Every structure is written in structure tokens, then in C-alpha cells.
Amino acid sequence: MLRPPYKEYTQFYIYGFRNTHPELRDFDDPDLIGYWEEDGIGVLFFHKPKDELVDSLVKKYNLILDVKDVVPFSEWNERRIPRPFKVGPIRIAPIWYEGEYDLRFDPSVVFGEGMHPTTEMVLNASWDLYNLDPTIEKVFDLGCGSGILTLLWAKLGKKVVALDYNPLCVRVAKHNLALNNLSAEVIEGDVREHLPYEGDLILANLYKGLLLELLGKKEFFSARYYILSGIVYTMCEEIESALAKAPVKILEKREKDNWVCYLLAHA
Numbered sequence: 001m002l003r004p005p006y007k008e009y010t011q012f013y014i015y016g017f018r019n020t021h022p023e024l025r026d027f028d029d030p031d032l033i034g035y036w037e038e039d040g041i042g043v044l045f046f047h048k049p050k051d052e053l054v055d056s057l058v059k060k061y062n063l064i065l066d067v068k069d070v071v072p073f074s075e076w077n078e079r080r081i082p083r084p085f086k087v088g089p090i091r092i093a094p095i096w097y098e099g100e101y102d103l104r105f106d107p108s109v110v111f112g113e114g115m116h117p118t119t120e121m122v123l124n125a126s127w128d129l130y131n132l133d134p135t136i137e138k139v140f141d142l143g144c145g146s147g148i149l150t151l152l153w154a155k156l157g158k159k160v161v162a163l164d165y166n167p168l169c170v171r172v173a174k175h176n177l178a179l180n181n182l183s184a185e186v187i188e189g190d191v192r193e194h195l196p197y198e199g200d201l202i203l204a205n206l207y208k209g210l211l212l213e214l215l216g217k218k219e220f221f222s223a224r225y226y227i228l229s230g231i232v233y234t235m236c237e238e239i240e241s242a243l244a245k246a247p248v249k250i251l252e253k254r255e256k257d258n259w260v261c262y263l264l265a266h267a
């Protein structure tokens, strides 16, 4: 995340380990961007080269350094450079943009910089659904990443519960809520382990395997609406055959750049 004196990202100095250590979660350094931990591996991201510091961490925590790399910010996230955008009338911008915006966010190194078609479709479908049904009160954001979807719904005055199993996503989402003086519950955990999600709307910008797993569980169908994303066009058949067996009807199917997003209502 960005903290003074850093006002924007230029390069990511990346140190990847084949293992991790619980204490690294609380490790801090003025040049640290974040510590990514997933599936037993860990990655430190810095604004500057930190070889000496990383050597000392390797010794202290018995880490196995596997990858050392420098990636320009412009090449991160498949070169999707975060920039200001609008959802309905709501103006959203990365924190380093000056000007009048309704929501600001720090994308950090996690998914959710707003430029990916899967996110864009969920944001726009969210805005349309908000207008279609003003009675929506409680929203679940499954796999919140940077918290971009949570920010939108919290800004719209709704109660939001966000989940991600990546501790860095949880930190970034909380940081982004605080940047905007908004609140939501942000939980670190696997979305498969916190069912049912009893509320009005479930947002799930995930991936096919996980979506199919969730669609196969009857406890998943505990909301009035669902927005599913993260689906490549060629996966539609599989997703739609799972939906045909579920207690939902497809209200809309949106497409952008080979990605598909479904807006569903409980049948």
C-alpha cells in the first residue's frame, strides 16, 4: 500500500519465497508495499531494492528465496494501468489522481484495480441493480481483492460483508474503506467455508472452478440476487448447465472482451 513519502507506484521490487512465516504478516518497513501469502508461499513487494534486509529475513525465518524480480508498475496486472473511471455518476480514481472524485482507492499489488472487464461488468451491473431494486440492503463481496466492489456498495449506503483468503487483500480492502471513511466487515477466509451468505446480493468475481463448486452447494442460494463474473466465454455452457439446476433465473448475461457476467435472481 502507499504510505508517505510514496505517492504512487513506479517499480515493484519482488522477493518470492518457497515458504512463509507467520511473523512476516506483521513485518513492516518504510519501503514495504505488502506481503502476499497464498498456498504456503510468500512474496514481499517493496518500492526499492532491499537485498540486505531480505537476506536478514531469510536467516531469521528460515525462508527459501525463490524469485527476485523488478517489475515496472506499468507492466503489472497484464499492463492494466489503474486510471479514473465512472460507475453511473460515481467517479472513482486511484489515490494518486488529483481532482474531484467520489471514491479513491489504492490498488496495491492485488486484483481489483477496476480496469479488468470482469470487474467493470460487476461494477456496472451493480449500479443497474441498485437502481432496479432500491430495497437491497445487505451485500456479500466474495473474493474482494482490493475491495473495489465493496467500496461501491458501501458508498451506496449498503451493509457489506467482504471476504478474501489472501490476507493482503483483506488489508488493502480495509485500507481502502478507511481512505473513504466507509465501513464494511472484511473477513479473511475461504468463501467455501463461510456459507450461507444470508443477504440480498452476492457478488462473485471468481473463477470457473470455484464458481461451479459454489453453484453445486444448496446453501449458496441464500440471497435474492447474484452477480457472477470471472467467466471466459467458452465456459458459459458449463456455468449455464449448473445454473439450470439451481433455484435462480438469469436476468441478464453481459459480455465484454471474451468475458461473461451473469445477473441472477432467486427463482
Ligand SMILES: C[S@@+](CC[C@H](N)C(=O)[O-])C[C@H]1O[C@@H](n2cnc3c(N)ncnc32)[C@H](O)[C@@H]1O
Binding pocket: 110, 111, 112, 113, 114, 118, 119, 122, 142, 143, 144, 145, 146, 147, 148, 149, 163, 164, 165, 166, 169, 189, 190, 191, 192, 205, 206, 210, 230
Ligand atoms: C478476480 S479477483 C476479484 C477482485 C475484486 N472483487 C474485483 O472484482 O475486481 C478474485 C479474488 O478472489 C480471491 N479468492 C480466490 N479464491 C478464493 C477463495 N476460495 N476464498 C476466498 N477468496 C478467494 C482472490 O484472492 C482474489 O482477490
